[in-house]
Amino acid sequence: MVSVSLLGGCGAPDEQTQDSTPVQGETARDAIAGDVKVTLSVPRSSLAAREAVMVSVTLTNVSKDTVRLLKWHTAADGLKEDLFAVTVNGQKAEYNGRHYKWATPVASDFLRLAPGESVSHDVDLGAIYDLSVTGAYSIRYDSDGHHSDVGHEGLSQLRSDALALSIEGRPFVHPVADSTGVVTAQALSTSSCTGSRPAATVTTAFTTAQSMTNGAVTYLNGTIGPRFSTWFGTINTTNVNLIKTHYAAIKTAFDTKSVIVDCACSDSAYAYVYKNQPYRIYVCNAFWSAPMSGTDSKGGTLVHEMSHFTVVADTDDWAYGQSACKSLTSSNQTRARDNADSHEYFAENTPAQN
Numbered sequence: 001m002v003s004v005s006l007l008g009g010c011g012a013p014d015e016q017t018q019d020s021t022p023v024q025g026e027t028a029r030d031a032i033a034g035d036v037k038v039t040l041s042v043p044r045s046s047l048a049a050r051e052a053v054m055v056s057v058t059l060t061n062v063s064k065d066t067v068r069l070l071k072w073h074t075a076a077d078g079l080k081e082d083l084f085a086v087t088v089n090g091q092k093a094e095y096n097g098r099h100y101k102w103a104t105p106v107a108s109d110f111l112r113l114a115p116g117e118s119v120s121h122d123v124d125l126g127a128i129y130d131l132s133v134t135g136a137y138s139i140r141y142d143s144d145g146h147h148s149d150v151g152h153e154g155l156s157q158l159r160s161d162a163l164a165l166s167i168e169g170r171p172f173v174h175p176v177a178d179s180t181g182v183v184t185a186q187a188l189s190t191s192s193c194t195g196s197r198p199a200a201t202v203t204t205a206f207t208t209a210q211s212m213t214n215g216a217v218t219y220l221n222g223t224i225g226p227r228f229s230t231w232f233g234t235i236n237t238t239n240v241n242l243i244k245t246h247y248a249a250i251k252t253a254f255d256t257k258s259v260i261v262d263c264a265c266s267d268s269a270y271a272y273v274y275k276n277q278p279y280r281i282y283v284c285n286a287f288w289s290a291p292m293s294g295t296d297s298k299g300g301t302l303v304h305e306m307s308h309f310t311v312v313a314d315t316d317d318w319a320y321g322q323s324a325c326k327s328l329t330s331s332n333q334t335r336a337r338d339n340a341d342s343h344e345y346f347a348e349n350t351p352a353q354n
Contacts, residue, residue: 028112031067036060036113040141040160049168053131055084055139058120061113068110072102072269075121076111079128080272081317085142086129088167093137094130096172099308101270101301101340102320103286109268126170134169138162174277187257192264197288201298202261208292208299209306210254212347216247219349227353230326231346233333242337243346246313250306250343253279261302270301278309294350295322304344315340 039058047053057075061067072080079097086093113119125131125139141160188206193199219227220243224235232243253259257279265272265284272282281302291297307313318335319328322345329336336342 028066028068028110031061031063031069031113035063035065035067036069037062038141038160040139040163042139042163042165045164046166047168049170053125053165053167055123055125055163056120057123057141058118059111059113060118061115064115066112066114068112070105071109071111072100074111075123076119079123080267083141084123084125084129085138085140085162086125086131087138088131088133089135091133093133095128096130096174096274096276097128098272099275099305099317099340100267100272101304101317101344103268103270103296106268126172130172131167132169132171134167137165137167139165174274187259189258189260191260191262193261194263197263197283199263201288202263202283204292205287205298205302206254206259206261208297209302209347210251212293212299212303212349213247213251213254215349216347217244217251220244220247223354225354227346227349229329230353231329231342232337233329239333239337246307246315246343247347249312250303253306253309253312254302259306270296271305273305273308275308275310275314278311279306281305293348295345295348297348300344300348303347304340307340307343313343315343317341 037060039056039060041056041058042054059069059074071077073083075083080100082095082097086095111119131137140162188203190199190202193202220240224240228240228243229235232239260280262280262282265282267284268286269284270286270290271284273280283301287298287301290301293299307315316335316338318332318339319325320341325336325339325342325345328339328342
């Protein structure tokens, strides 16, 4: 067995409250650096193509208090963020997992650990990262490399030394999606949208997203002002042209591509996509309680997710929520212009800016 460990604590998106939550008579506080020991282990350091690259992630509470971590910053429910740094022969292996728009966490989103308690979860890295190249791999838990420090403060503490593995390449197989369901006149299809998750609501959200996108395109072709600088930073030709390109691609996708909205997701998030599987958007629990337009809306969520696709704008998730996104613009404009939530808030334009 090969293993490494690190000390650290998980933070949360900026929507998270800092109130303690009762757990079986105890109070669970948010974990901070030094509270949780994370150990990575693999069965052996050389793996053939037929062997899964299973990494065991063990979290141990080494503090004297009961602490809580957001599950989506761990492997408790499977890997739902790009939390590993994986390289082969010195080159980054592509992350092919889900890209979520997270909502305000609910109680079930937290993993709680009593003092001295350990939990372990196995992750099949081959189902999430592209391991098609044969070679010398370095695998390291490194949340800091994939998120802004804005809204993910504790994550920057979660980093390990690297595991050195020899892996024989294997083709990456994307998750198999359900077959397409109802098709509307808009080249929009829906899947599993029934009962309290009606296709009619998705259709209205789709139309709203188109309207938001058209508004963004119109604005970008006119006088540029605070609306742009709030979400994307310095107003100059290079930056404006980049964002113009993004919204032109988003508009083209909504107007001309065969978009599928899948309603089967039961996570507390708003939605997610696989970046390399256009144009299928999975909407989750928070989507259904969101307003149709305005901040963190149904229409805006579809804009957010559409921007993620590699063939559209190829955005990432560096910060969540308006406050964190505004701070990101101040701290790292390059990441702001690559941030999906920033694209959503620019399109929603609530409160309105010129």
